[in-house]
Amino acid sequence: MSALHAAPPRPLWRAALASSSCGPSASVFWKRSRWPAIWARTPEAALKTALQEVCGFTGWPVGHAFIRKRGRRAVMESTRLWWARDGVEAAEFSALSEAITFTAGVGLPGQVMAEKAPVWISDVTAADNFLRAEAAERCGLRAAFAFPVMVGREVAAVLEFFSHKVAEPDEAILRTMAQIGVQLGRVIERSRAEADARARNAKLERMVKEAEAQRVAAEAANRAKSAFLAVTSHEVRTPLNAVLGLTEGLARTPLSSKQQGLVDGVRESGGMLLRLLNAVLDLAQIEAGKMSAHMGAFDLRSAMDAVGRVWTPRAKEMGVDLIVDLSGLPEDCALVSDKGKVEQTLVNLLSNALKFSPAGGELVLVVSARRTRNRYQVRVEIIDQGPGVSPEDRARIFEAFEQTDSGRQVGGTGLGLAICAGNMASLGGTIGQDEAPDGRCRFWFEFPADAGTAVEDVDPVEVLEASMDRPLRVLAAEDNAANRQVLQVLLDPFDMELTLVEDGLAALEAVQVNAFDLILMDANMPRMDGATAVRASRALGGRSSEMPIFMLTANVFAEDVRRYRAAGVDGVLKKPIEVGELFAALAGAAARIDSPAPLEQAG
Template identity: 55%
Template sequence: MRDLYRQQQRLGLVETIATASNLSDTPEAAFGMALDAICDFTGWSSGHVYMFADDAPDGDLVWSGVWRGEDQFAAFREASARMSFARGVGLPGRVWESGRACWVEDIERDLNFPRVRVALDSGLRAAFAFPALIGEEVGAVLEFFLHHPAPPDEELLRTLDQIGGQLGRVVERYRNARRAAVDHERLEALYAEAQTQRVAAEQASRAKSAFLAVTSHEVRTPLNAVLGLAEALRREPLTPAQHELNDGVLASGAMLLRLLNAVLDMSRIEADQATAQIEAFDLEAKLRSITSIWTPRAAETGVTLAFRLEGANGPTAIRSDVGRLEQTLVNLISNGIKFTPSGGRVCVRAVLSEERLRLEVLDDGPGVPDDARERIFKPFEQTEIGRDAGGAGLGLAICSGNIRLLGGDIGVDCDPSDRNRFWLECPVEVVAHETPEDALEATGRETVGLRVLAAEDNPANRRVLQVLLAPAGVEMRFAEDGVEAVEAALSQPFDLVLMDANMPRMDGVEALRRIRASGGAVAATPVFMLTANAFAEDVERYLAAGADGVLTKPIQLPELFAVLADCGDRATAAQRDAA
């Protein structure tokens, strides 16, 4: 009967500690209840717990602060609190090393008990300890003491093995919670850092957009005057040599404008949102213009630059993105001239079929090694010769992006004569293309007598409008700011208002809003923004304010004259209805 009673008590002890383990949030709380329950069950004098510092099982066991005992054992408690134990050292270290409970019958005769003197002075003679196990890993050691020697209790030791597994689950749960908390803090820190970087990136993006907007306006404004006045000069009675020089100004200015547009398109390229701008143009004229512009540079370095077009038996008008083809070809020609020694040749060869265009740039340079022919089309990748020649390694990557956007391919190899050859191929559409001498004549519609109000604060741009529109026979009136524009629009009827965006006293958008709010016939006057600020968000803002359309600077004559012709048609229809 006594054995059955003790067995029931041991089961009750295990259940008590299992319940405490399941309900405890921290190991200290579970260990405290376990110490009380075990001391009450065994009648032993005191007990305490050693754990790993910061839950790191590769460090020493240190005192946890969880203690059960009377004041007479205070000196032993303080000594235990000051000590740590390595694997195999002392009673805690032996339990750690073996992973099993350990019994010391008489501390005085134990050869591995560093606290023997203070234990004996405190009246402690026997000890046992057992591990809180996480699988086979020791998570903590619980240590108990008695005031007289005692032989091992095998039944108790087996019971403690069960209790150790229960307490180990508390340690494991606590460690997992600690790790989760640390991971959570780390994630919060990473999130906060990501938010900081996002805000910084957004600020940088806004700064870049603002910079590009200012750059666009500041470059387009004088470029508008250059191209506008050169276009007007083209209609004057010039000598053939003067016409050739003026055509060079127009061609170079147009190239600069396309380069500016490519720079302003950078945000869309970075966001993988770039689109090809397909239009009709004369391929042969464009290629001759590009090579003629680079011929003087080639001559300065002692290089001969030549061009030939093959496969074209008639007109050479095609539809494609002229800006991207031009940018790519210019880059290839520039590289060819740079790497060709004095006395060498650079040849631009174009082969046009009904649905495909192939362009080749052949040079007498050192060529590209076989193992670098794909790599050089990636950003910042260069051959050793390329690095010595300078540059950032972006030119060919931009070329590759341009041609792939057009659905084509680009590469480098050697021609049959072993000359270095960069080539590109892309689909094109061969079209019938007329190049009228005057964009206004191409409309075939009447514009004489149209009343046009132009709000423009820049004197050079006012002069450009004056000379460009003079052949159209329009009646021009100028306003130098938004206030003057509104006053002029309210003072007399106009068939068209051309409104600049950035002006002193009142900007063009506010002036547009006031014209639309005036009511009557004035509010219905066609208003087109004529501005260098032509980002997508700017255009949306102009249209939302009531603009009928947007014309960009530098002025594109076909677009401007098309607007004039539409206004002329509207004025003619109004006169016919009034009659």
């Protein structure tokens, strides 16, 4: 037996018991005991103190505590906490008590648990529902009472006490014990709350650590993905630049109709590959939350009309009649938005609609804009006669790589609609699919835009030719032989002095000897990369530091562009070369020439 020894009962308690016909009161017990100290203790310490104080107060020689096991089933088990007066031998009884568990209604602890109230047994050796009667008799135990420790409506523990004499029930003692059980229950309830709080805090700490580990892993994976995309982009764009650039040059030469058809096929296939590459990179930017809009002023009517002119012949080739309805647009509809994203979204939706439009069918493009003060709300609808999209598929078709069964049949990557959704999100707009009033399939997107002043579209080739009062002197640093050939093919038709070098160090040496109207600098080159060459050129001072420099590179992620800008470039051109952008840069260089006289040596 694990006993807690204490001094014999105080004479005052015995006197109180002897003089009271109804036993000790709760107030007497409270004043004479050390009960208030329980508030600052653990449940185990509180139960120990309660056993000692109750035994000391009542004069009963043995006390024992049961605790309810946590779980769905109500079961009481021994705490192995006992109090026994010196000289009391109850080892057999204590061993049996510690070996038995009690369910509701079974034995003294089970009866208290079932009734949720104190229970008194005058003589345990004669009680039918006292499982330890024989052991109690051998140890000389007779009368018993027990009371519950209540936590809310639950019996959390049971304290039992035993006397060597048969005793009739004392209602005053039982009432007092019931109140003590409530007080003990508060200690246990507080302890449970603290334990639950510690467990929750520990769980939260684990979750925070796991979330941090997942964040670190996600960032590492994202960096690895970005590095992979950067390398892949560069390695694909470099040869693709040669394919498209040389094809463009070949298309400018006299060709038979058959040869022209072959060239157009190569150009179209290369363009499809470039669009696919751009789609993957766009999707990576969307997933990383780095998709940004490049705002500029343009005339919406002109832009939509241009898209209609380009796609009408293509639709006719597929046996589809494309109808463009711009009646909802004002004649002057200049707005500020990302023209590229608007056009890309429209083209993706038109291409998608054509896939599903049956031959002999009709495809309708409706564009409208509602102006309120200095803001437009633009709506674009593409209505086709395809099979449409089921309501349950309408949300997921705008997620990456998600396709309907009919979508997989007509082919595609499942990226186009996801990129459209990303474009609209970056513009503060929305996109969706539903049925037109006549039941046909309708895709639509809307976006807000500030009113602006449209910039007239000009042909950069015409501007370049009009600006060239003398040959332009152009330096191009490019380590890839095929890409050097592309530049030669594209610039040969114009009166230019083109100097080609194979790395950044050679370019730096060239600008120290000659002056150039424009420098085109690749990024990844041996001996010295492009960004380093730009910084070194800017550091030379004089005219060398003022020459216009454009990066011409396959590395065109946003972070790459920021790095080039920080190095001191004036602009960035991407590979594969977009002829319009290249000629626009050349035209800008021609416009900056102060004098028609040839440039002097840079000394």
